[in-house]
Amino acid sequence: MIDVYSWPTPNGHKIHIMLEECGLAYRAIPVDIGAGDQFTPEFLSISPNNKIPAIVDADGPDGKPISLFESGAILLYLAGKTGQFLGNTVREKYETLQWLMFQMGGFGPMLGQAHHFRIYAPEPIPYAIERYTNEAKRLYAVIDHRLSQSDYLAGDTYTIADIAVFPWARSFANQGIDWADFPHAKRWFDVISARPAVRQGLSVLADLRKPLDNTLAKDILFGKTQYARK
Template sequence: MGRYARDGTRTMIDLHYWPTPNGHKVTLFLEEAGLPYTIRPVNIGKGEQFEPGFLKIAPNNRMPAIVDHDPVGGGGPITLFESGAILLYLAEKTGRFIPQDPRGRAETLQWLFWQMGGLGPMLGQNHHFSQYAPEKIPYAIKRYVDETSRLYGVLDRRLADRAFVAGAAYGIADMASYPWIVPWEKQGQRLDDFPHLKRWFEAIAERPATKAAYARAAEVNPDHGKSMSEDAKKVLFGQTAQSTAR
């Protein structure tokens, strides 16, 4: 049987997804590129990331992950986890959203890795200690709110003399960073304090593909943006090697 998207077009990509900042990165790319894809929801609050079928694709029990049924060069499907690796793979597959010259490519990759190694993990800790931790620890909250501010400052200075993170063109470095800035209020930040970042953020928010990507989030999880249940917190924040083994 063929694989078809909601609009009836034949799909090449299965996206294992839940609407989180890392999940949004991939829908941003797929919507911008116009690649047919099918979302396979992975409800991380219910522990679906530990199902054996998903672990074959994403052994780190984290989404997003993709299965490309039509890889360049043919052969069997390619499976991939880690959002940064997925963005790079899709950019190389399509020849889009990453410069083809060595200097431009290097600029993009260093900022993609900056997001993966710094912006995402640090802002994730901000979310955890500010919103989800059962005990409010002032030192931890201040530590990560301050680090969030520092990273916003890095991005603001970077954007002072260019339209997008890697230069004049929108690309995967922007797609990687944008979803982590969306909850800026919950992170204890003010966009007005970072005017270049604010200009960039608002420009991306108005892109039709961005609006389409975030509309998919509401389709997949109508409760997206609401408070997390205590049961979901236990699933997400109580993981050890033993508890996640299947």
């Protein structure tokens, strides 16, 4: 049994989807990031960067429990554990890894900034809104071009690269994206959206998420609570 400490965000959904795709037994333990659950000593003991998701696998690689944080590392661990969604050849694995790193280094962080300045910042900052909206469009253009050449990001096979990118693309409207500008990415998005395991993964903890519309939650996520030394 795998315990996944998570919340229904793009990074959390990556792991929910992967667990469903792999058919692994798991238990979802909510970590309400708007209420500050990510700062409890218990959670920090497995996720020292106070970010979701994190997992504890009772059946680790040596038969002993293992805990992991960082969604990219967890995806790689689950792919290695099950032998799924990482490619079958050395070439396929590196094709997958480069697109996974694209998500971890760019498609997640830059779109997160777009969300922040377009939606959550206490006052509009035109330069920041334009900067991150333009970066979002640039990144979507990168995947659109790639998907004009292949069915999926790493080639013709669905992999953890697609699992990593897809949940972030669900918030395209918040990022200032019009799918009409990215038809190949939209085709890919629709195909993945229709996968039963994806639909099930997106439902995990979804009923617990609340709109981020109060001062305390914003302070916990973006203010002094986030930056207090733990």
